[in-house]
Amino acid sequence: MINLTINGKPLTVPEGTTILEAARSAGIAIPTLCYLEGRPPLGACRVCLVEVEGARTLMASCSTPVAENMIVRTHSARARAARRRVVELLLSEHDGNCPTCDRNRTCELRALADSLGIERLPFEGSKARRRVDSSTPALVRDNAKCIKCRRCVAVCSEVQSVGALFPQNRGFDTLIGPAFTQDLEGVACVQCGQCAAVCPVGAIVEKSHVEAVWKALETPGQVVVIQTAPAIRASLGEEFGLPPGSRVTGKMTAALRRLGFHGVFDTNFTADLTILEEGTELLGRLRRTLVDGAKGLLPMFTSCSPGWINFAEYYYPQFLPNISTCKSPQQMFGAIAKTYWASKIGKSPQQITVVSVMPCTAKKFEAQRPEMTASGVPDVDFVLTTRELARMIRESGVDFLSLPEEEMDVPLGISSGAADIFANTGGVMEAALRTVYEIVTGRELPFEKLHVTPIVGLAGIKEASLSIRNVKPEWSFLEGVELKIAVSHGLGNTRRLLEHLKNNGSPYHFIEIMTCPGGCIGGGGQPRFTNDEVRTRRIAAIYAEDEGKPIRKSHENPAVQQIYREYLGKPNSETAHRLLHTHYHPKQP
Amino acid sequence: MPKSLDSFAPCACCDRPLTEEEMVTRCHEIVQEYKDKPGGLIPALQMAQSLFGYLPKPVVKAIADGFGKSYSEVSGVVSFYSFFSTRPRGKFLIRVCLGTACYVRGGKDVLEALKKKLGVEVGETTPDRNFTLDVGRCFGACGMAPVVMINDTVHQRVKPGRIGELLTRVLTGENPTAERERA
Ligand code: SF4
Ligand code: SF4
Ligand code: SF4
Ligand code: FES
Numbered sequence: 030m031i032n033l034t035i036n037g038k039p040l041t042v043p044e045g046t047t048i049l050e051a052a053r054s055a056g057i058a059i060p061t062l063c064y065l066e067g068r069p070p071l072g073a074c075r076v077c078l079v080e081v082e083g084a085r086t087l088m089a090s091c092s093t094p095v096a097e098n099m100i101v102r103t104h105s106a107r108a109r110a111a112r113r114r115v116v117e118l119l120l121s122e123h124d125g126n127c128p129t130c131d132r133n134r135t136c137e138l139r140a141l142a143d144s145l146g147i148e149r150l151p152f153e154g155s156k157a158r159r160r161v162d163s164s165t166p167a168l169v170r171d172n173a174k175c176i177k178c179r180r181c182v183a184v185c186s187e188v189q190s191v192g193a194l195f196p197q198n199r200g201f202d203t204l205i206g207p208a209f210t211q212d213l214e215g216v217a218c219v220q221c222g223q224c225a226a227v228c229p230v231g232a233i234v235e236k237s238h239v240e241a242v243w244k245a246l247e248t249p250g251q252v253v254v255i256q257t258a259p260a261i262r263a264s265l266g267e268e269f270g271l272p273p274g275s276r277v278t279g280k281m282t283a284a285l286r287r288l289g290f291h292g293v294f295d296t297n298f299t300a301d302l303t304i305l306e307e308g309t310e311l312l313g314r315l316r317r318t319l320v321d322g323a324k325g326l327l328p329m330f331t332s333c334s335p336g337w338i339n340f341a342e343y344y345y346p347q348f349l350p351n352i353s354t355c356k357s358p359q360q361m362f363g364a365i366a367k368t369y370w371a372s373k374i375g376k377s378p379q380q381i382t383v384v385s386v387m388p389c390t391a392k393k394f395e396a397q398r399p400e401m402t403a404s405g406v407p408d409v410d411f412v413l414t415t416r417e418l419a420r421m422i423r424e425s426g427v428d429f430l431s432l433p434e435e436e437m438d439v440p441l442g443i444s445s446g447a448a449d450i451f452a453n454t455g456g457v458m459e460a461a462l463r464t465v466y467e468i469v470t471g472r473e474l475p476f477e478k479l480h481v482t483p484i485v486g487l488a489g490i491k492e493a494s495l496s497i498r499n500v501k502p503e504w505s506f507l508e509g510v511e512l513k514i515a516v517s518h519g520l521g522n523t524r525r526l527l528e529h530l531k532n533n534g535s536p537y538h539f540i541e542i543m544t545c546p547g548g549c550i551g552g553g554g555q556p557r558f559t560n561d562e563v564r565t566r567r568i569a570a571i572y573a574e575d576e577g578k579p580i581r582k583s584h585e586n587p588a589v590q591q592i593y594r595e596y597l598g599k600p601n602s603e604t605a606h607r608l609l610h611t612h613y614h615p616k617q618p
Numbered sequence: 619m620p621k622s623l624d625s626f627a628p629c630a631c632c633d634r635p636l637t638e639e640e641m642v643t644r645c646h647e648i649v650q651e652y653k654d655k656p657g658g659l660i661p662a663l664q665m666a667q668s669l670f671g672y673l674p675k676p677v678v679k680a681i682a683d684g685f686g687k688s689y690s691e692v693s694g695v696v697s698f699y700s701f702f703s704t705r706p707r708g709k710f711l712i713r714v715c716l717g718t719a720c721y722v723r724g725g726k727d728v729l730e731a732l733k734k735k736l737g738v739e740v741g742e743t744t745p746d747r748n749f750t751l752d753v754g755r756c757f758g759a760c761g762m763a764p765v766v767m768i769n770d771t772v773h774q775r776v777k778p779g780r781i782g783e784l785l786t787r788v789l790t791g792e793n794p795t796a797e798r799e800r801a
Contacts, residue, residue: 192688198697208693209675209704216690 033099048090048101049077059103060112060141062229063178064091066560068187074178075115076141080105087111113145120147121154123230124173130231135557137229138176157204164212166397167220167236167390172204175232179205181224188546190521191340193218205232217343217618219520221336221544222390222414222553235390235554238411239421245382245411246289252374253382254292255285256362256441259300260388260452260549261415263570267556267563268419269429274566276574279434286435287427292370295437296385297444299361300451300460302592303333304583306609307355308465309600311539312504319506325350328515328530328537331457333357335395336544338613340520345527346615354610356408358451359385359392360401362441363408364608369596370441371404378404384411386418388452388552391544403608414554443588446575453568454518454548455484455491458541462495462514463582469497469504479581480572487547487561487568489522490515492537513537519546635706635747641670642680649684659685659695663702671747672703708743708750710788713767717756724778725764729753731778732766735785748789 030041035052042051047070052059063074072092079090082100087108090101102108120142127133159173179196182205186192193216197204207216225233245253266275285293310329317323332338332353341348356364362385367378385392395401396409413421422429436442447463450456459481466474476482483493492515500508515537517523523542530537545551547564550571580586597605636644648665652658662681667673673696682692696702714720714729729740732751736744743750759765762774768788776784786792 186688186691192691195688195690195694196698197690197694206690208678208690209697216688 031095031097031099033095033097033101035101036103042095044094046095048079048081048088048093048095048099051095052079052090052101052103057103059090060144061091062137062141062176063180065180065183065227068183071179071183074119074176076112078108078111078115079103080108109145113147116141116145117147117150117152118154119176121150121152122156123176124156124159125171125231130174131234131237132231136231155201162206162212163236164214165218165220165236165394167222167393168213168225168233169236170206170213170233171231172206174230175205176230177203177205178229180227180229181205181233184223184227185218188519188521189219189221189223189544190524191217191219191221194224215618219336219339219343219544220391220394221520223545224553225390226551226553226555226557226559235414235417236393237417238384238393238413239417239424242384242411242413242421245384248382250380251382252291252376252380253289253384254294254366254370254441255290255384255386256294256296256299256359256366257281257285257386258296258359258388258392258452258549259449259571259574260552260555260567261386261418262449262574263452263550263567264388264415264555265419268416269422271430272566273563274570276570277429278574279436280429280432282437283432283435284422284427284429287432288421288425290384292366292438292441293435294362294366294441295444295448296358296362296387297448297451298441298586298588299358299365300333300448301445301583301586301589302361302365302609303355303358303451304447304460304464305589305593305600306361306605307331307353308461308468308583310353310355311461311465312468313601315510315538316506319510327351328535328540329353331461331539331541333451333457334391334542334544334549335389336391336520337523337542339391339394340523340544342613342616343618344524345531347531348527349613349615352613354606354612356401356609356611357392357395358448359387359412360395360408360611361609363396363401363410364403365592366441367404367406367408368608369592378406382410383408384413385409386413386415388415388549388555389545390414390553392554400611415552415556416554419556440588440591443586444578445583445586446578446581447583448586449571449575449578452549452571454487454543455481455516455541456548456571457543458484458514458516458539460583461539464584466495466497467582467584469500469507471501472499478576484514484516484541487564489519490517490526492516512539514539514541516541518543518548518551520544636670638674638676641666641674641677644669645677645680646684649681653685659687659692660699663692663696667702672706675704678704705741706743706747706750708748710748710768711750711752713752713754713757715755715757715759715763715765715767716753717760719756719760720764723763727778728764728766728776728781731781735781749785 031044032041040055049059059077062076063071070092072089077090078087080102081088157173162170181194185194197210204210207213262278265281266277282293314326314329318326330352332355363383366383367381371381393412396412401408447460463474484491495512497507497510513536517526550567551559551564648662652662678693678696679689682689716725736749738751757767759772766773766776
């Protein structure tokens with residue numbers, strides 16, 4: 030342990046702790062820009078400079094380890110002046126107009142200027158020539174607002190192992206972006222939006238669908254329905270000042286009604302539907318492998334995360350046949366709303382507009398895939414991120430916090446607790462096991478509160494096995510089978526897992542992949558800023574939501590049972606295949 | 619510098635420049651040679667550039683793929699170092715000084731004359747790959763302004779009207795130092 034003093038306060042911290050970490054643990058806030066929790070410090074922005082007694086120069090606290098008897102002053106006049114100069118310089122090159130900027134309320138640069146008391150800019154720097162890149166369906170990049178902190182570089186290359194963004198050129202000409210400063214569509218970016226989630230300023234943001242949704246709501250005769258992904262109810266509150274982990278399902282529902290949506294539905298409904306389709310597909314693949322001796326059908330990967338689908342199509346085409354053919358719950362919802370539900374209310378697919386609220390930017394990409402048009406028109410018309418929905422609510426004048434709790438509409442708003450946990454890593458797997466195990470054995474999944482504990486939590490790659498015994502007669506081929514499963518979240522972890530499978534073969538039967546760290550609760554469209562503490566709290570909220578539901582298993586959802594009776598027939602039926610399944614193709618940028 | 623340069627040198631019997639596809643094919647051999655060496659990326663890029671004269675984007679992409687690195691990361695390296703070029707370079711690199719002294723004494727006119735004569739813009743190379751036109755800032759010969767540097771030779775008091783003559787002299791090798799191949 031190391032003893033030191035920060036701002037006169039004696040502290041004892043483990044060796045190897047940085048000054049920044051030590052200060053934060055003592056409740057002293059040092060501003061940072063390039064620092065990203067959990068990644069090695071870059072020491073590039075110099076906003077975190079502090080005064081260390083005896084040192085000639087100021088030190089970057091994010092990258093300086095503590096030393097015995099160190100005396101640190103984080104906010105001395107010298108430190109403040111230096112910090113102010115750094116930010117003044119950034120602002121002098123920065124070309125943005127706060128009132129019209131997407132980050133207006135949440136910009137870290139703006140907040141920094143405020144906390145440093147910057148009142149005017151002593152110099153006028155030359156600005157980078159603005160180039161706005163809106164080449165992809167998910168993201169808009171504006172290089173003139175970029176402060177070159179490189180957080181996006183760290184997250185894209187180290188966390189997601191994609192490496193779409195890197196510094197290009199040098200000196201004043203440096204730009205952070207895709208190869209040779211081309212537009213993002215020219216490189217193999219998976220559209221996950223993690224770069225937009227960590228960017229401190231308005232240099233990378235989601236492509237907004239807000240105006241298009243307002244317009245649809247005002248189109249006479251058009252039936253506009255909305256579906257909300259499970260992860261939204263555990264994060265939307267943060268946009269209105271509630272602490273991370275606040276559950277706002279009822280208020281969110283009320284807000285959506287006030288915005289004027291004609292049907293307030295739940296992606297959870299089609300998450301339950303997904304479990305029946307995907308669980309049946311898994312059992313089919315197991316049967317063909319174990320009974321007919323078919324090769325190459327296992328492991329089966331989950332398919333609900335569109336960033337993962339892009340990742341596999343770009344980087345691991347050999348695994349495409351192993352990905353479940355199930356569309357994601359978002360797309361299933363659109364297909365069902367424009368067929369089954371449309372006919373129930375006597376409308377054509379064209380008369381229905383489906384809007385989704387997703388924690389995800391890749392969902393914007395997924396919605397415009399040409400194959401996602403089961404009813405002849407796109408399954409889903411517009412995709413709002415959690416942040417965009419919050420903006421619409423603010424724009425509408427609705428006072429979110431004082432709204433009553435309301436219930437979603439039937440039938441597409443009915444769901445089980447298993448659907449809620451689609452929001453976090455391990456959840457889709459757990460939901461599937463709750464159903465598959467019960468179909469095969471007739472008994473409930475043998476875990477306390479139905480939670481498959483080995484795959485709960487934020488470890489990067491998790492695995493478990495489940496022994497299947499005393500099966501029902503029709504599943505005798507599964508008697509004694511040790512079902513092996515794995516779960517990974519974040520594409521860096523996923524790449525590690527896939528490389529391992531590539532080189533050593535797969536011991537697994539079923540693998541869940543989620544693109545974003547923590548799963549959808551940590552998606553690229555979620556309220557900023559998401560760190561592990563926030564992830565943990567949102568996950569706790571999701572499990573609480575699940576446990577609070579009277580129905581915890583997808584196959585017990587009465588609305589799902591009804592749609593099979595009335596419309597789809599059996600899981601994996603021909604109609605189900607036409608509406609709810611898809612195919613994947615290798616691709617290049 | 620790389621050893622087995624001859625084994626995949628461009629076509630030995632003629633001067634036909636390689637197409638970008640041919641370059642990409644040859645890249646695989648370069649990648650094999652350097653892939654497992656620590657810090658092998660920059661030498662591999664240098665090798666490719668010395669073989670092809672420049673690093674077209676498909677070559678950068680192929681080298682990135684070969685090293686298991688992202689295209690954006692390797693392009694970042696290529697665009698960071700000024701000795702890499704992603705555009706073809708001519709046998710002769712012409713750099714017109716636009717430092718203050720040369721500028722006021724007609725450097726700009728010399729540049730315009732060169733652009734017109736060669737039919738290229740700054741940074742471009744003539745289709746016959748003889749000349750690349752570029753600008754520079756002060757070669758330390760302000761007394762003789764305006765100056766133009768062609769490969770390693772400084773040409774002084776260049777007159778826009780006599781650009782044609784200068785180029786012919788360079789091409790025919792009348793100026794001994796200008797003839798030296800670029801390293
Ligand atoms: S990025 Fe921040 S400082 Fe720049 S215009 Fe937007 S809000 Fe203002
Ligand atoms: S969306 Fe994801 S893959 Fe694309 S640049 Fe951003 S972080 Fe990288
Ligand atoms: S785009 Fe944003 S995160 Fe990336 S370097 Fe620029 S300011 Fe930083
Ligand atoms: S936060 Fe320490 S140098 Fe950027």
